[in-house]
Amino acid sequence: MKAKNELIRKVLTKRIDNDNPQILEDYIAKNGYSALKKAVSMPQIKIIEEVKASGLKGRGGAGFPTGLKMEAVLKAQGAPKYIICNADEGEPGNFKDRYLMENDPHLLIEGLIICALAVGAEHGYIFIRGEYQKSIEIIRNALEKARKNGYLGDNILDAGFNFDLEIYTGAGSYVCGEEFALMVCIEGKPGRATYKPPFPTSEGLFNKPTQINNVETFANIPIIIQDGGEAFNKIGTEVSKGTKLVCLSGNINSPGLYEVPFGITLRDVIETLGDGVPNNRKIKMVQLGGASGPCIPESMLDIKLDYKEMTDNDLTFGSGAIIVMDDRIDILDILKRTLTFFRHESCGKCTPCREGIGHLFILLQRFIDKTASNDDLKLVEILLETINQTSICGLGQLAPTSMKSVLKYFREEFTSRIDKSYVKQAFAGGN
Amino acid sequence: MRAKEIADKLGRTPNKLIGALLEYQKDSPNNYLTEQDIKDIAKEMNAPESRIYSLATFYSLLSIAPRGKHIVQLCNDVPCYLNESVNIKEELEKKLNIRMGETTEDGLFTLEFTSCLGYCEQAPAIRIDDKMYGNLTSDKLTDILSLYGGEIK
Numbered sequence: 001m002k003a004k005n006e007l008i009r010k011v012l013t014k015r016i017d018n019d020n021p022q023i024l025e026d027y028i029a030k031n032g033y034s035a036l037k038k039a040v041s042m043p044q045i046k047i048i049e050e051v052k053a054s055g056l057k058g059r060g061g062a063g064f065p066t067g068l069k070m071e072a073v074l075k076a077q078g079a080p081k082y083i084i085c086n087a088d089e090g091e092p093g094n095f096k097d098r099y100l101m102e103n104d105p106h107l108l109i110e111g112l113i114i115c116a117l118a119v120g121a122e123h124g125y126i127f128i129r130g131e132y133q134k135s136i137e138i139i140r141n142a143l144e145k146a147r148k149n150g151y152l153g154d155n156i157l158d159a160g161f162n163f164d165l166e167i168y169t170g171a172g173s174y175v176c177g178e179e180f181a182l183m184v185c186i187e188g189k190p191g192r193a194t195y196k197p198p199f200p201t202s203e204g205l206f207n208k209p210t211q212i213n214n215v216e217t218f219a220n221i222p223i224i225i226q227d228g229g230e231a232f233n234k235i236g237t238e239v240s241k242g243t244k245l246v247c248l249s250g251n252i253n254s255p256g257l258y259e260v261p262f263g264i265t266l267r268d269v270i271e272t273l274g275d276g277v278p279n280n281r282k283i284k285m286v287q288l289g290g291a292s293g294p295c296i297p298e299s300m301l302d303i304k305l306d307y308k309e310m311t312d313n314d315l316t317f318g319s320g321a322i323i324v325m326d327d328r329i330d331i332l333d334i335l336k337r338t339l340t341f342f343r344h345e346s347c348g349k350c351t352p353c354r355e356g357i358g359h360l361f362i363l364l365q366r367f368i369d370k371t372a373s374n375d376d377l378k379l380v381e382i383l384l385e386t387i388n389q390t391s392i393c394g395l396g397q398l399a400p401t402s403m404k405s406v407l408k409y410f411r412e413e414f415t416s417r418i419d420k421s422y423v424k425q426a427f428a429g430g431n
Numbered sequence: 432m433r434a435k436e437i438a439d440k441l442g443r444t445p446n447k448l449i450g451a452l453l454e455y456q457k458d459s460p461n462n463y464l465t466e467q468d469i470k471d472i473a474k475e476m477n478a479p480e481s482r483i484y485s486l487a488t489f490y491s492l493l494s495i496a497p498r499g500k501h502i503v504q505l506c507n508d509v510p511c512y513l514n515e516s517v518n519i520k521e522e523l524e525k526k527l528n529i530r531m532g533e534t535t536e537d538g539l540f541t542l543e544f545t546s547c548l549g550y551c552e553q554a555p556a557i558r559i560d561d562k563m564y565g566n567l568t569s570d571k572l573t574d575i576l577s578l579y580g581g582e583i584k
Contacts, residue, residue: 092508092547130453130492131548133561171449171490174546188445189482190489249510249551256552291508291547321551323510337509341546347489 007268009235009261011243012219016103021138024145027106033151035222039114040159042225044074047118051221053229055241060086060177060214061289061318061394063307066221069211072201073119076209083116083124084205084212088182090129090174091290092341093321096245097215099257101128101135104219105142109165111218113151114225116163119211124163127182129170140167174345178393179204179212181347192347193393214319216245236262239308244320246305248274251281251326260305267301270324281326285410289318291338292398294405295331331413332368335403339364342399353396356387360403367417377414381407433458434471443476449486451476452493461497461538469495491545499534499541501579503527504558507544510551519555522569526576539580 015022015030027033039047052067073081085108089097100108112124128136143165146152154162173191175181181191183205204210220242224232235242240262246269249255253275260269266286270276277283283298294315296303303313310317325334339361348354363380366372384400384407391397406413437454441447451472456464464472464487473480487493505511505520524530527540534541550556553565557575564575 089549090547093510093551094547095549095551098549129549131545131558131563134563169450169453170492171453171486172492172545173490185449186446188448188486190485247551249554250513255554287509323513323551325509325513329513334509334512337507337512341508345546 002268002272004273007260007264007272008258009243010259011223011235012100012107012216012245013104013257013259015107019103021102021142022104022106024106024142024149027104031226032106032222033110035225036110036113036117036151037157039117039225040157040161044118044120045071047114047225048074050224050229051118054220054224054232055229055236055239056217056220056224056232057240057307058213059216059220059244059319061091061292061316066213066217069201069213070115070119072199073121073209073211076202078202078207078209080123080208081119081121082205082208082210083112083119083121084179084182084186084200084210085112085124085126085215085218086177086179086182086212087126087128087132087135087215088170088177089132089215089319090177090345091292091319091321093249093287093290093323094247094319096247096257096320098132098135099245100215100219101132102138105139106146107219107222108139108215109142109146109151111221112165113156113163114221115211115213115218117156117161119209121211122162122164124165125168125186125205126165127168127170127176127186129176130172136167136169143167173347174341175347175393175395178395181393182212183210190347192349193395195392216319237304237306237308240306244305244317247321248324249321250287250324251277251283251328252324253278262306263304265302265304266322269305269322270301274324277324277326281328283324284327284329285325285331285334287323287325287334287402288321289316290321290323291341292394292401293318293321295334295402295409296405297409300409331406331410332364332417335406336361336364336368338402339399342395346395346399350390350392350396352387353391353393353399356383356391356396357399359383360387360400364403367414370417371419372414372417374418377418380414434468434475437472438475445476445478445482448472448476448478448483449490452483452486456493460500462499462502462541463494463497497534499538501540501560502558503540503542503576504545504548505531505542506546506548506550506554506556506558508547510547511554511556514554516555518569519557519567519572522572523557526572540576 056066057063176185176191181193185191200210388400550565556565
């Protein structure tokens, strides 16, 4: 078995060495804000080319190439342009954005400033969920410090460009992590998603071109500019570049946040970094990405953390959560909790999500009570497909993922709870 | 008037409404927005009352029903569940002598479930007002609750 330090690769977390947030002076002493200094002398398109060359993909879950997004915002007609950092981290099992904000706030801020410079934005928002009071406090102090030292505000680093950042606090809503819901929340409305296209790059916040990315994505930008896109491109696998912050939780000996290069296996993360399952129990199921991610059996843990390998196996790793569950769990009980979450968090705008999840819940309860029929199983499968394909936003589209994957890899959990007498009874009445 | 103070501080554009409501509620001894509060904010921020209601009832950190002085929120999602948050629920209910969703008689605590708090590596976790507490045990809970006063069973 590999040693822990062979698996860890500290790029984003390289400056973090204790539990206190990195203050500006420390950050600068460790070469912080030097990427920004480099960026102000680069033409906008050159910055974007470096990001493109790096191969960086969005870390919020969808994995869209960041350089392409930035290029679209740069080229979009319309002014002003906005930058939004999505720090509405609400996906169960994820805490990496909190970790970055609490430990190295200036890394995020520097990444945001460089992006603003590259796409031509003068105003930006860091949208932090209201529950993260500590993150809000730390980012607020860091912004103030950055402003005082000429990294934010007018004429940044005497380079003749203006940019400022504002914190926007969420008020408790998971769906606001979805980009359109997040933007309408900033506009002061209930966070409900809208149809796409148009995409935020052309019509985002206040209908203006907007670059919206996850905390971890922005935190990668200073590293790319500092070391060059090509150097960044050498970390990871052929299609997955850089490192990934993984959040390990559940039934695990050493839960926590680990920064690893793409390409290591899920087993490496769980067994080596996480020291395996407590009391030598067996792994029954692992959920990837959080509540909206797929559930897989122990036999699939040799799959690598890699966009292509995940897609080839019909999986996603979302924003990096890995939730380990040991053999004491009842899988349907876990699904019920997941559905409870989505039923609560559905914004209620579109019917498939609002009504569909409720109906799934009723059907799932029949399996739990062992009163389900064969037809119920068929209905579940139709409903899962319908919700997935017809919901407006990612919440509804991904709410069925866990149940679908359970039906694929743990089908007997459902079939073993079908009430076989049901069919007989139905026909018994006639004759 | 409080509404004016907040509006002066934050600004009167619609995108400041949610911030204003959060700030307004923070000062409420019962952690909620009264009918009068909503009227005051609507007037001060030039927004229809219906819009304020739509926000106050959509976002889970806002409430239009009275709650306790301190809100104790227990994470209801899988990572905490796997780390036996069910026991923490029972402990909380026992110690505060209320059920989930209820408020103690002295009005000091309201107990509620919340969606994931992002403290999964320290599961099970709770949040009291603006503070998070993780790696909970029964003894730790007693200590934490006593920080907020009141009689703990």
